[in-house]
Amino acid sequence: xxxxxxxxxxxxxxxxxxxxxxxxxxxxxxxxxxxxxxxxxxxxxxxxxxxxxxxxxxxxxxxxxxxxx
Numbered sequence: 001x002x003x004x005x006x007x008x009x010x011x012x013x014x015x016x017x018x019x020x021x022x023x024x025x026x027x028x029x030x031x032x033x034x035x036x037x038x039x040x041x042x043x044x045x046x047x048x049x050x051x052x053x054x055x056x057x058x059x060x061x062x063x064x065x066x067x068x069x
Contacts, residue, residue, distance in 0.1 A: 015040025 020033045047063035063069040
């Protein structure tokens with residue numbers, strides 16, 4: 001049958017963690033583990049942009065580490 005497991009509100013995932021799920025029958029026989037990797041679907045924080053003038057030759061600023069600007 002189908003199942004649902006509630007994730008506690010204080011449990012935060014970053015992405016990349018592995019969740020392992022097993023089932024146990026009425027005779028206490030345990031299944032093999034099913035493994036799923038948590039996917040990061042959170043968008044990065046908006047980058048900051050330093051001032052750009054009519055004489056600027058570059059655009060600079062900061063972005064979330066590991067992201068592409």
